[in-house]
Amino acid sequence: MLVSDEQLSKILAEAELVSKDNLKKAKDVATRSEIPLYKALLNLELISDENLGRIIADAVGVDFISLSRVSIPMDILQIVPEVVAIKQRIVVFNKDKDGLHLAMEDPKNVQIREFVEKKIGIPVTPYFATEKDISRALELYTKDVTAAFDEIIAENVKQAKAAKAGKAELPIIKIVDTIISYAYKNKASDIHIEPEEIYSLVRFRIDGILHDIVKLPPEVHPKIVTRIKVLSKLRTDEHQAPQDGKIQYKVGDDSLDIRVSTVPVTEGEKIVMRLLSERSRQASLGDLGFSGTDLAKIEKAYKKPYGMILATGPTGSGKTTTMYAVLKILNEREVNIMTIEDPVEYGLQGVNQIQVNPKTNLTFATGLRSIVRQDPNIILVGEIRDEETAGIAVNSAMTGHLVLSTLHTNDAATAIPRLLDMGIEPFLVASSTNVIVAQRLVRKVHSVCKVSEEKDISELTAHLGEPLVKKVFGNVKTVRLYRGKGCKLDHGTGYEGRVGIYEVLEIDDEVRQAIVERKSAADIAKIAIKNSMTTMIENGLEKAKQGITTIDEILRVTKE
Numbered sequence: 001m002l003v004s005d006e007q008l009s010k011i012l013a014e015a016e017l018v019s020k021d022n023l024k025k026a027k028d029v030a031t032r033s034e035i036p037l038y039k040a041l042l043n044l045e046l047i048s049d050e051n052l053g054r055i056i057a058d059a060v061g062v063d064f065i066s067l068s069r070v071s072i073p074m075d076i077l078q079i080v081p082e083v084v085a086i087k088q089r090i091v092v093f094n095k096d097k098d099g100l101h102l103a104m105e106d107p108k109n110v111q112i113r114e115f116v117e118k119k120i121g122i123p124v125t126p127y128f129a130t131e132k133d134i135s136r137a138l139e140l141y142t143k144d145v146t147a148a149f150d151e152i153i154a155e156n157v158k159q160a161k162a163a164k165a166g167k168a169e170l171p172i173i174k175i176v177d178t179i180i181s182y183a184y185k186n187k188a189s190d191i192h193i194e195p196e197e198i199y200s201l202v203r204f205r206i207d208g209i210l211h212d213i214v215k216l217p218p219e220v221h222p223k224i225v226t227r228i229k230v231l232s233k234l235r236t237d238e239h240q241a242p243q244d245g246k247i248q249y250k251v252g253d254d255s256l257d258i259r260v261s262t263v264p265v266t267e268g269e270k271i272v273m274r275l276l277s278e279r280s281r282q283a284s285l286g287d288l289g290f291s292g293t294d295l296a297k298i299e300k301a302y303k304k305p306y307g308m309i310l311a312t313g314p315t316g317s318g319k320t321t322t323m324y325a326v327l328k329i330l331n332e333r334e335v336n337i338m339t340i341e342d343p344v345e346y347g348l349q350g351v352n353q354i355q356v357n358p359k360t361n362l363t364f365a366t367g368l369r370s371i372v373r374q375d376p377n378i379i380l381v382g383e384i385r386d387e388e389t390a391g392i393a394v395n396s397a398m399t400g401h402l403v404l405s406t407l408h409t410n411d412a413a414t415a416i417p418r419l420l421d422m423g424i425e426p427f428l429v430a431s432s433t434n435v436i437v438a439q440r441l442v443r444k445v446h447s448v449c450k451v452s453e454e455k456d457i458s459e460l461t462a463h464l465g466e467p468l469v470k471k472v473f474g475n476v477k478t479v480r481l482y483r484g485k486g487c488k489l490d491h492g493t494g495y496e497g498r499v500g501i502y503e504v505l506e507i508d509d510e511v512r513q514a515i516v517e518r519k520s521a522a523d524i525a526k527i528a529i530k531n532s533m534t535t536m537i538e539n540g541l542e543k544a545k546q547g548i549t550t551i552d553e554i555l556r557v558t559k560e
Contacts (some may be wrong), residue, residue, distance in 0.1 A: 504533065
């Protein structure tokens with residue numbers, strides 16, 4: 001590491017960027033886990049990746065670069081060949097009259113700088129970039145191999161057609177491997193393989209949107225289904241009933257947990273595979289897109305020894321990811337953490353996780369009832385679906401347990417009448433709930449093809465209303481917004497990746513009183529907004545203002 005643990009500790013203490021208690025906690029974790037202090041600080045989310053990077057760059061005496069904030073054209077990136085960039089952990093992010101601007105994990109490495117200067121023939125200016133930033137930037141190289149995957153899939157289809165004519169064996173293993181690898185490279189969350197009359201359609205869900213990827217010959221489909229069933233240990237002779245299974249799969253250095261679902265449809269069996277990778281589990285609370293104010297509210301809630309933290313939103317809005325980001329912070333040897341989920345999506349070392357199983361009558365309610373007898377400190381309930389589960393969860397939160405769970409409601413305030421409808425007494429809801437987080441996921445503008453444009457403020461007020469627009473953008477006539485033009489790296493969408501938009505409802509005394517008085521969700525929301533709650537759409541518009549997403553995306557997911 002460029003800066004020793006002792007140096008870093010001293011800098012942080014002098015600058016008062018991390019409290020003494022938190023610094024001690026990070027040192028203890030670093031010693032116990034045998035990891036550098038900077039990694040412990042990041043894992044515990046005691047400092048942001050960018051702030052830590054600036055501190056290290058300043059200590060080393062070089063400029064800091066946040067690669068996530070710059071657009072790197074492919075022709076600039078590829079000045080340094082992929083194999084060199086990956087091996088040396090370096091990224092060229094700009095070229096101008098001063099020469100190449102090179103992001104490095106180790107800017108003290110004079111040898112690699114001189115090697116690049118000699119190879120390219122122009123001066124090199126080194127910058128420090130964090131490990132996470134370098135890794136993300138290096139993925140831009142990987143995206144360029146999608147063209148190669150297109151060729152492989154085309155070759156597989158060609159071989160399959162030849163097999164139909166009796167000229168070759170069906171390359172089923174290769175086709176399935178190619179589909180999974182291609183999905184992983186494109187950061188797909190789901191693979192759909194759908195039988196049609198004249199072809200088998202492969203579709204990927206990327207950033208929440210389904211894309212048609214390739215049409216395979218129809219005779220290939222049953223063999224693909226059989227191959228996936230074998231991998232996921234499902235019955236290959238059962239074609240009329242739905243089946244669920246799981247595949248452990250390696251792609252490079254990453255491990256994939258693939259959840260497999262098969263259902264009979266009119267033309268055969270449809271397969272959907274949900275891809276859960278190690279990298280998807282590494283998101284920390286600070287990476288999810290919360291504002292500083294909202295993060296502080298959540299931190300205040302999870303630092304309490306008891307009470308409920310609820311995440312609400314539709315399926316696929318990132319609720320589980322948010323709850324697990326909190327759980328990662330709380331996961332220490334001194335506490336007993338237990339979960340009941342359907343299904344268990346994220347494996348977390350040191351946490352006791354229970355999978356719901358209706359066949360053995362292991363439901364959320366029965367599992368939760370057993371958990372409270374297991375001396376837990378913290379309980380995660382995958383979802384509160386019924387009165388019995390709600391009652392046990394609330395009582396657990398009232399009797400000294402910290403309970404994390406999710407609900408299906410459109411906004412934060414509506415979660416309260418939802419609990420009341422489940423038969424929970426108002427005073428219990430008011431006393432047991434710490435904070436409610438409502439959220440959606442929006443696609444982020446692709447940094448590679450990002451452009452800006454001036455918009456007349458009247459265009460926004462027509463869609464969003466004048467009070468909301470004035471609150472976010474102020475009294476202006478025009479506003480600068482951003483969008484992606486669309487390129488081959490983002491499938492022509494102009495978007496890459498997703499980020500959350502949130503509203504965080506803190507249960508303060510005034511809200512608590514409104515709950516006891518059975519006030520409506522609208523009344524509770526008004527009180528929360530008066531007491532500084534930022535609504536989800538306001539949070540989204542702030543992100544559009546910053547160039548992170550677009551107005552169209554905000555309207556798409558909020559449907560307002």
